[in-house]
Amino acid sequence: MILRIEQDHHRFKQIIRGKIKQDLRKYISRGELIGRRGKDLISIPLPQISIPHFVHGSRQAGGVGQGDGDVGTVLGAAEPEEGNGQAGDAPGQHILEVEVTLDELAEMLGEELELPRIEPKGKKNIVTERSRYIGIAPTGPESLRHFRRTYKEMLKRSLASGTYRRALPGPFIIREDKRYRSWRTTVLPETTAAILYMMDVSGSMGEEQKEIVRIESFWIDTWLRHHYKGLEIRYIIHDAEAREVDQETFYHTRESGGTVISSAYRLALDITRTDYPTQEWNVYCFHFSDGDNWSQGDTQECVRLLREDLLARINLFCYGQVESPYGTGQFLLDLKEAFPDEDTVALSKIESKESIHQSIQEFLGRGR
Amino acid sequence: MSLSPSLAALQRAIEGHARAYGLDFFPVVFEVLDYRKLNQVAAYGGFPTRYPHWRFGMDFEQLQKGYTFGLQRIYEMVINNDPCYAYLLECNADVDQKVVMAHVYAHCDFFKNNVWFSKTNRKMMDEMANHATRVRRYMDRYGVDKIENFIDTCLSLENLIDPHSLFIVRERPKAEKEESPRTARRLKSKEYMQDYINPPDVLALEEKRILEESERRKSFPAEPTRDVLKFLVEYSPLENWQRDILSIIREEAYYFAPQAQSKIMNEGWATYWHSKIMTERCLTDAEVVDYADHHSGTVATHAGRLNPYKLGVELFRDIEERWDKGRFGKEFDECEDLHERTRWDKKLGQGREKIFEVRRFCNDVTFIDNYLTEEFCRRNKMFVYEFNSKTGLYQISSRSFREIKLKLLFQLTNRGLPFIEVADGNYRNKGELLLRHRYEGVPLRMDYARDTLRNVQRVWQRPVNLSTLVDEKPRLISYTGETFEEADLHEPAA
Numbered sequence: 001m002i003l004r005i006e007q008d009h010h011r012f013k014q015i016i017r018g019k020i021k022q023d024l025r026k027y028i029s030r031g032e033l034i035g036r037r038g039k040d041l042i043s044i045p046l047p048q049i050s051i052p053h054f055v056h057g058s059r060q061a062g063g064v065g066q067g068d069g070d071v072g073t074v075l076g077a078a079e080p081e082e083g084n085g086q087a088g089d090a091p092g093q094h095i096l097e098v099e100v101t102l103d104e105l106a107e108m109l110g111e112e113l114e115l116p117r118i119e120p121k122g123k124k125n126i127v128t129e130r131s132r133y134i135g136i137a138p139t140g141p142e143s144l145r146h147f148r149r150t151y152k153e154m155l156k157r158s159l160a161s162g163t164y165r166r167a168l169p170g171p172f173i174i175r176e177d178k179r180y181r182s183w184r185t186t187v188l189p190e191t192t193a194a195i196l197y198m199m200d201v202s203g204s205m206g207e208e209q210k211e212i213v214r215i216e217s218f219w220i221d222t223w224l225r226h227h228y229k230g231l232e233i234r235y236i237i238h239d240a241e242a243r244e245v246d247q248e249t250f251y252h253t254r255e256s257g258g259t260v261i262s263s264a265y266r267l268a269l270d271i272t273r274t275d276y277p278t279q280e281w282n283v284y285c286f287h288f289s290d291g292d293n294w295s296q297g298d299t300q301e302c303v304r305l306l307r308e309d310l311l312a313r314i315n316l317f318c319y320g321q322v323e324s325p326y327g328t329g330q331f332l333l334d335l336k337e338a339f340p341d342e343d344t345v346a347l348s349k350i351e352s353k354e355s356i357h358q359s360i361q362e363f364l365g366r367g368r
Numbered sequence: 369m370s371l372s373p374s375l376a377a378l379q380r381a382i383e384g385h386a387r388a389y390g391l392d393f394f395p396v397v398f399e400v401l402d403y404r405k406l407n408q409v410a411a412y413g414g415f416p417t418r419y420p421h422w423r424f425g426m427d428f429e430q431l432q433k434g435y436t437f438g439l440q441r442i443y444e445m446v447i448n449n450d451p452c453y454a455y456l457l458e459c460n461a462d463v464d465q466k467v468v469m470a471h472v473y474a475h476c477d478f479f480k481n482n483v484w485f486s487k488t489n490r491k492m493m494d495e496m497a498n499h500a501t502r503v504r505r506y507m508d509r510y511g512v513d514k515i516e517n518f519i520d521t522c523l524s525l526e527n528l529i530d531p532h533s534l535f536i537v538r539e540r541p542k543a544e545k546e547e548s549p550r551t552a553r554r555l556k557s558k559e560y561m562q563d564y565i566n567p568p569d570v571l572a573l574e575e576k577r578i579l580e581e582s583e584r585r586k587s588f589p590a591e592p593t594r595d596v597l598k599f600l601v602e603y604s605p606l607e608n609w610q611r612d613i614l615s616i617i618r619e620e621a622y623y624f625a626p627q628a629q630s631k632i633m634n635e636g637w638a639t640y641w642h643s644k645i646m647t648e649r650c651l652t653d654a655e656v657v658d659y660a661d662h663h664s665g666t667v668a669t670h671a672g673r674l675n676p677y678k679l680g681v682e683l684f685r686d687i688e689e690r691w692d693k694g695r696f697g698k699e700f701d702e703c704e705d706l707h708e709r710t711r712w713d714k715k716l717g718q719g720r721e722k723i724f725e726v727r728r729f730c731n732d733v734t735f736i737d738n739y740l741t742e743e744f745c746r747r748n749k750m751f752v753y754e755f756n757s758k759t760g761l762y763q764i765s766s767r768s769f770r771e772i773k774l775k776l777l778f779q780l781t782n783r784g785l786p787f788i789e790v791a792d793g794n795y796r797n798k799g800e801l802l803l804r805h806r807y808e809g810v811p812l813r814m815d816y817a818r819d820t821l822r823n824v825q826r827v828w829q830r831p832v833n834l835s836t837l838v839d840e841k842p843r844l845i846s847y848t849g850e851t852f853e854e855a856d857l858h859e860p861a862a
Contacts, residue, residue, distance in 0.1 A: 004417065005408040005428045011516075049426065051523045052819035054788050056810045060767065062754035064776050066669045068677070075753055075762040226533030 016098050017108065020044055024112045028219060028360070029353040043099045106226030109219060113360060116367030118227045131185045140180025149179035193228040193282040193315075195221070196271065198264045200289035202239040203256035209322045213288045214251050216320065216356050220286065223364055228282065234271060238264035240294070244271070260294045261287075261331065265310060268302040273314045283314040285365070288350075291321040291329025299331060303338040311344050318346045318363045371398055375456070377400040378466055385649045386473040390724065391641065393476035396488075398469065402458045406442055409455055412445040413624070415496045419503035419616070420512075421519055444468040448627070450490035463655040467662060467827040469640050470650065474641035477727075478634050484626040484731045488533040492623055499616045506609045518610055522617040524823040527785050528596035528619065531625040592789040594803065597621070599790045604827050614827065626785045629731045636680015637727050639666060643681070663820040679748075683735065686744050687726060688719035732780045742769040742778070778808070786812055791835070799827045800846075805836035812836055821847045 020027070027044065100108075109115065136149055154177040158164040163327065164171055198215055199205070225231050235250035236242055239257040242264040268285055276283050293299050311317060321332040332347060339345040346366060348359040371379060379398060386393070401409065411428035412418040431442070446454040454472040458466050458502045477486050507515045551572075555735060557565035595598055599619040620724065645661060651659055667678040690696055694714030696799055704710055726735065745767075752775045754765040766772070787806035795802040801824065805812060817834065824847075831848040835857055842857040 003404060004409050005411055005424060008411075008420055008422055008425035011420070012422040012427065013430065015422055051423065052816040052823070053527050053817055054786055054805070054820050055813050056784070056786055057813040060753065062676055062762070062773055062775070063751050063762075063779060064750060065753050066674060066748055066750050068749060069751070069764050071764050071766060074759075075764065075765045098741075111700060297608060 015049065016300065017100075017104070019049065020100065021108045021112055024108055025357050028215070028357040038123045039250065041099050041101055042105060043097050048096075060244055081105055102222055103226055106222045109323050110226070113357060113365075115223065115361070115364050118224075118367055129185050129187055131183045133181050135182050136179050137182035138176075138179060140182060144181040146179045146181055150177050153177040153179060182300070192230045193223060193224060193284065194232040194234065194276050195287045196234050196236060196283065197234045197250065198238065198242075198268060198269050198287040199250060200239070200261070200284065201237045201253050201255045202259045202292070204292060204324045205254070205291050205322070206324065206325065209290065209324055210251060212322055212350055212353055212356060213320075215287065215353065216288075216350070216359060219356070219360050220363065224284065225359075234269055236264050238267075242267040258294045259289065259292055262298050262305060265302055265305045267304060269310050269313075270311070276313075278313050285310070285314055285315050286318045286320065288320045288322055289331060290324035291327070291331035293329065293331050299334045303334070306345070307338070311342070314344070316344055316346060316363075316366065318348070320348050320359055320363070322349050323349070323351045369652070371400060374462070375400065375465060378462070379469055379512055380774070382466060382469045382473065382637060382645065382650065385645045386470065386477070386641070389641070389644065391477040392481060393452065393473055394480055396472060396474075396476055397451050397453050398456055399453065400456045400458050400550055403435055404432070406445070406457055407435065407456055410442050410445055414445050414453075415493060417500045419500045419519070420507065421516065444471050446472045446475045447493070448485060448488055448490070449493045452476040452479065453493065461658065463651075463658045464662060466650055467659065469643035470645040471638045474638040475634060475856035478630075481728050482626070482630060482633075482731075484629055486533075488623050488626060495619070499620070502612060502616065502674060503541075506613065510609065515613070518613055519617070521823045521826045522614050524820050525597060525600070525827070526617050526621045527783070528594075528595035528788055529621050529625065532621065533595050534622070563796050578699055588793045589790060592791050594787065594789045595801065596788060596790050599793065600827050603793060605829055606827065618816050625783070626731070629733075631781040632676040632683075633727065633730060634680070634730045635677045636682075636684050639677045639681040640684045640723075654761050661765045682722050682748055683744065686741070687739050690719070692717055692719035733777060736773065736780060737775050740773055745769050745772050786810070795833060799830045801830065801832040803832065803834045805834060807837045811838065814838070818845070818847070818852060821845065825849050
């Protein structure tokens with residue numbers, strides 16, 4: 001049964017959403033959301049929305065309590081509830097834990113950062129239909145007749161019209177009484193996408209840089225997951241050599257050694273070739289590095305790989321250059337020069353956590 | 369849902385016991401609800417219908433979560449109405465339902481007989497439903513957002529009322545006499561006697577007095593009023609629907625005020641009687657352990673927190689004992705022999721009578737003021753705690769009776785809220801509003817104060833000012849509708 005309060009509850013949730021959206025940029029630059037995520041829910045701590053009143057400043061106030069202890073005994077750091085006889089009905093400064101689904105979060109992200117919807121390529125014409133029984137209709141095939149509802153209708157009609165008789169032959173079902181199960185078909189374009197994350201794990205990429213990558217890729221995942229039914233994510237790390245790893249390793253490995261970016265691109269190319277044929281997959285490549293490539297020759301090799309092969313196979317190639325304590329490298333500029341206005345290449349410089357949302361905009365703002 | 373036959377039988381039995389003890393109550397209607405409906409009713413402050421507002425939804429969500437995670441559970445809820453409505457949680461065991469019923473009858477007795485409740489609307493159930501209808505109608509006509517925003521604004525001011533004002537019958541202003549003379553009255557005299565009969569210095573004095581008088585009459589309101597809401601309802605340039613909503617909020621605030629004024633007593637009284645009825649009349653052998661478990665949960669104290677159930681019931685029992693044994697009055701107070709005091713028993717047996725009297729005339733402030741004794745404080749291990757800014761911790765600061773009582777009274781006075789009054793409705797002669805915070809040693813929470821002031825301005829629509837003390841210095845905080853200004857206040861405002 002729907003309660004009257006649901007309306008107020010719904011309204012409250014709307015307000016909460018507004019609050020979350022307002023602060024979304026703040027949440028984006030903080031990593032804590034990632035830690036608290038459940039399966040498809042994420043809980044966001046919000047200070048309780050309170051209506052302001054003229055009240056006493058509470059900290060100086062103190063209060064009266066009951067129990068053991070001498071003068072000076074510590075009661076605790078947390079605010080004890082005001083002992084003014086209102087315990088229980090006057091919530092203090094509680095933190096509200098709001099649960100949002102990842103889908104809603106993506107929706108908010110899209111609205112807040114004004115990201116265009118993605119136009120999936122690939123099996124545009126191949127659609128899958130899903131049917132679900134959702135209700136009752138007065139027409140339909142006899143095989144779907146809902147006996148109980150039909151019988152009820154018949155009883156209602158015969159009682160109302162006074163033709164009801166207890167004795168058999170009982171009341172008769174007429175056409176108007178009949179009720180059928182009804183269904184709705186939803187058409188889902190079958191789109192599948194894969195994300196390839198590549199990260200430079202050479203000595204110059206520190207914890208902070210990895211944190212940035214972690215946060216940014218969380219939001220990218222959220223957004224792409226919102227658009228595609230199935231999403232596969234692969235991780236590649238590289239220093240002088242590239243290898244494919246699992247998520248855990250991806251975010252936590254730290255290695256030293258040089259940086260040969262082309263090794264990663266070559267591996268990415270291999271993966272797309274074998275696992276993600278262009279006709280069926282929307283492939284996204286994200287590469288994060290501090291941009292200190294080993295040699296100019298290797299950079300040339302990277303550009304060649306991208307231009308000749310990789311770009312044709314994927315929807316979007318994004319390169320994010322993370323500022324490291326050793327300064328930023330040349331790679332970003334080289335790419336910029338090589339692909340001045342390529343539609344499928346997005347480049348972004350991520351100086352700090354605060355610029356993550358801007359970089360997300362740069363990456364996903366093309367709607368590809 | 370109506371009561372099952374077994375619950376109805378319980379109700380009859382408990383009502384009988386309550387009456388036999390001398391409790392006097394409105395008829396009580398019990399409703400059995402599942403936890404979702406109970407949470408709804410609780411979020412609505414005990415009523416089945418309230419006007420639509422998101423904060424009820426917020427409370428609902430919290431109750432719902434608390435219930436789901438097993439943190440909290442509402443056992444009893446009762447509203448001050450005639451007939452009294454009370455709710456039982458469907459899944460509670462019979463022994464719990466008994467406790468709740470006994471508890472409810474005592475609450476209802478309190479509502480009916482305590483003098484502070486005497487001015488509340490006993491048909492509030494209907495009134496609340498009417499309020500809801502009115503607000504819904506406005507929402508249909510003017511749009512949900514507009515109404516909701518205005519309700520938010522009003523709710524921010526809802527505590528600016530004066531619960532005592534209901535009991536003060538001020539003399540009605542006599543029909544204004546014809547404009548009294550603006551100049552001093554001269555006695556008739558011959559020309560040459562003028563200076564003697566009407567001496568100029570006396571005339572000047574008289575003139576000055578008249579001027580001051582008319583000056584004072586011009587001040588508006590004539591006396592500072594603490595019923596800020598009433599002042600705003602009467603004098604703000606509001607649309608009719610706004611005025612109506614503001615008065616709805618005000619009316620509901622007055623309805624709930626006595627409950628905040630008598631929380632300790634009310635809960636104490638109900639706890640006193642449920643334990644009396646249960647332990648003396650109602651409990652079966654099988655129920656004793658469950659009852660003891662739940663009762664002890666109700667009156668449990670946690671360090672640094674005052675449990676109104678506990679304090680209330682102990683104080684009532686203390687009063688009963690003192691009046692049974694005659695431990696009051698001059699003779700007892702002056703007795704300094706500790707031994708004698710502890711054995712003091714005059715066998716007066718006036719305890720029961722006394723607590724009924726107390727429940728009739730007191731509210732929490734007078735209850736504590738009159739009946740909290742040093743011995744009681746010591747026996748109940750009461751203390752004062754304070755925030756230690758060096759360590760960032762709360763610490764026990766004193767166990768002295770004087771300080772405990774002072775602190776308690778301070779927290780209970782004006783329901784623990786700061787005194788805010790309308791000092792001038794035509795401040796600076798520019799139609800600005802001046803509110804004055806009567807400083808009692810604790811400063812206002814300034815961020816809230818600013819936001820609240822903003823809401824006052826939304827209603828008053830001219831600049832508003834608040835005089836208060838910030839860091840022990842008098843300050844005037846003004847909000848013009850666009851910007852905040854703060855200035856030192858040298859002369860007392862208005």
